[in-house]
Amino acid sequence: MTLIVKKTTQLISGMIFMYGIYVIIHGHLTPGGGFAGGVIVAGSLILIMLAQGGDFLKLVKEEAGTTIVESLATLMVISIAAAGFLFGTHVFFNNFLPKGIVGQLVSAGVLPLYNIFVGTEVAASIFIIFLSLIIFKEESPQ
Amino acid sequence: MEITISIITGIMIIGALYAIHAKDLLSSVIACGIVGYSLVICFLLLKAPDLAIVQIVVDTITLIIMVAVVLDSSREEKYSSLDKQGYVNAITGFLFIVIFLWFFIASIQELDVLGKSTLRMAGPYIEGAAQKTGSANLVTGVVFDFRGYDTMGEAVVLVTAVLGVLTILRLKGKK
Numbered sequence: 001m002t003l004i005v006k007k008t009t010q011l012i013s014g015m016i017f018m019y020g021i022y023v024i025i026h027g028h029l030t031p032g033g034g035f036a037g038g039v040i041v042a043g044s045l046i047l048i049m050l051a052q053g054g055d056f057l058k059l060v061k062e063e064a065g066t067t068i069v070e071s072l073a074t075l076m077v078i079s080i081a082a083a084g085f086l087f088g089t090h091v092f093f094n095n096f097l098p099k100g101i102v103g104q105l106v107s108a109g110v111l112p113l114y115n116i117f118v119g120t121e122v123a124a125s126i127f128i129i130f131l132s133l134i135i136f137k138e139e140s141p142q
Numbered sequence: 143m144e145i146t147i148s149i150i151t152g153i154m155i156i157g158a159l160y161a162i163h164a165k166d167l168l169s170s171v172i173a174c175g176i177v178g179y180s181l182v183i184c185f186l187l188l189k190a191p192d193l194a195i196v197q198i199v200v201d202t203i204t205l206i207i208m209v210a211v212v213l214d215s216s217r218e219e220k221y222s223s224l225d226k227q228g229y230v231n232a233i234t235g236f237l238f239i240v241i242f243l244w245f246f247i248a249s250i251q252e253l254d255v256l257g258k259s260t261l262r263m264a265g266p267y268i269e270g271a272a273q274k275t276g277s278a279n280l281v282t283g284v285v286f287d288f289r290g291y292d293t294m295g296e297a298v299v300l301v302t303a304v305l306g307v308l309t310i311l312r313l314k315g316k317k
Contacts, residue, residue, distance in 0.1 A: 028278060040199055042203070092291075108275060111286050121297055136312055
């Protein structure tokens with residue numbers, strides 16, 4: 001890509017990344033949540049990769065790391081759900097943390113934690129599908 | 143509002159028809175984008191901002207990947223004349239269209255007007271959900287608290303999809 005596109009994406013992709021994190025963290029207050037914010041975060045990463053171009057085969061290490069992040073995030077979601085067995089009424093998906101005041105940033109018990117981990121998992125999933133699409137194409141013998 | 147939604151639905155149908163019949167595959171992909179973004183406007187008009195955010199972001203990323211695929215392979219659609227198997231497929235497709243249309247007409251007479259009816263479970267969800275879950279956004283409260291199993295299933299489905307992509311697309315074996 002040309003220099004204009006490269007510089008513009010360098011300026012913008014950070015803001016898009018921060019907006020995705022905002023949507024994830026405020027998921028229990030405003031519209032949005034884990035799924036939408038995760039896709040926005042993945043979109044900022046995809047944008048900067050498409051604009052910069054270059055040698056995609058060097059990204060194999062990032063691909064392995066993203067796989068681990070994705071699996072760990074899913075494991076954390078299931079662990080938080082299973083942690084409901086330990087406190088109060090012993091049921092799956094028990095909201096065991098204090099609820100707080102409705103409308104504040106730190107409130108709603110475990111719901112923000114679910115949002116954060118689901119957002120991480122979705123971002124890693126979308127990004128890894130994109131990475132595998134370009135890496136495996138470069139790897140394949142023509 | 144129903145007139146606006148009807149007009150947007152008409153634009154969506156035109157876009158979908160153009161996507162099937164376009165000679166150039168790139169314009170066909172862009173026509174698919176018309177369908178997705180019109181759906182975003184429909185969601186906003188029907189007061190579902192959560193769905194609209196997810197739809198606009200996912201549609202954009204899908205379009206990027208589809209355009210990359212089209213630019214990488216070929217922009218021409220390869221036509222082939224109908225053989226015996228093609229006629230069987232066409233007749234089967236037509237029969238399924240007739241059957242689905244018949245069930246659709248039979249079932250739509252039982253439904254209420256769009257947006258007027260409330261489901262049986264919707265009332266208990268709305269009453270005091272903010273106090274029960276502590277979440278100001280009711281959708282997050284329903285998705286992660288009342289319907290937690292659904293969300294867990296969705297997350298596991300996404301992991302399974304990524305595993306499938308990594309397994310199927312890898313042409314060169316890992317040493």
